[in-house]
């Protein structure tokens with residue numbers, strides 16, 4: 204008899220997006236003439252840059268000729284991809300060895316796959332609220348999970364706990380869903396904690412491209428000592444509109460070593476290479492060529508234009524919220540605005556009010572952890588026209 208992994212029974216059913224869809228469908232049926240504005244989506248809306256499309260087409264044509272055909276590629280990614288990522292990091296002051304860069308099909312998969320490197324006795328420290336993937340992937344392997352609370356007092360940026368010795372720590376900055384971003388000093392405190400406790404930080408930098416202040420670190424490796432204690436996950440989903448095209452990368456420093464259960468020192472870079480060569484056959488050649496083009500001068504120019512469009516939307520949203528006196532976090536280095544539901548409303552209560560009164564859809568904060576209750580996420584990924592209209596509706600009718 205096959206015995207299955209009972210940890211799956213410990214996962215909370217996620218009704219969040221299904222519940223939202225049902226409520227929106229009911230509202231649409233009852234109000235067929237009302238235009239609904241969706242500000243709940245966590246997906247980009249801008250298309251791929253022209254030069255990226257050209258690179259994808261050219262690489263597809265390569266696959267049709269014997270002399271330019273590519274079969275299985277290196278599991279870690281092609282050299283041209285690694286060089287492109289290394290060049291991107293060098294521009295903001297981080298030196299990476301090509302051996303430290305692993306191409307992936309996106310940050311979400313690697314986020315889950317990284318649990319392979321750690322032992323079941325490890326204590327895992329996860330922020331609340333946060334991207335639910337960290338929690339669920341660790342529940343699936345039955346890990347001992349501790350939470351660190353995000354709240355208005357710490358600006359949704361929890362700092363190292365004094366009473367917990369965590370072995371593996373998840374940090375997401377700029378944060379999904381709160382939009383909060385750690386300062387250099389705050390990340391220094393995290394690196395100091397990790398070095399003191401021999402922990403490993405898993406740093407999710409999926410939104411690094413939204414950081415608009417050079418004083419705010421876009422990579423944990425801008426903090427001295429981080430290569431001895433941190434793995435960084437990143438994605439082309441948000442920078443390059445690759446949510447449906449799929450490509451990301453994980454950086455595992457050569458200096459990162461930790462003991463196994465017998466006390467043998469192990470290189471996490473070697474372990475990850477072994478894991479990837481065993482369980483992954485590499486990201487498609489075509490997709491890696493498209494990703495390479497994102498990092499070209501022309502590609503970055505176009506992608507940054509898209510990000511600036513979302514950032515302008517965020518400004519419009521923040522100005523509207525300011526006008527009606529709703530308190531919020533994020534929005535500056537992030538496409539997410541995390542607002543405090545006014546008048547002590549719960550997340551879902553606010554959701555219903557926003558939908559019924561204004562025809563606007565957002566995401567209840569309670570879907571991102573218990574500390575998200577009483578908060579609400581709006582995203583800046585919509586069109587300019589809809590963003591302006593949504594804020595006009597709120598400003599005109601709020602409190603009336």
Ligand SMILES: *Cc1c(COP(=O)(O)O)cnc(C)c1O
Nearest residue numbers: 309310311334379409438440451
């Ligand atoms: C969007 C996002 C990612 C990227 O996921 P992909 O699988 O690369 O699309 C990673 N982490 C967070 C927190 C995200 O919001």
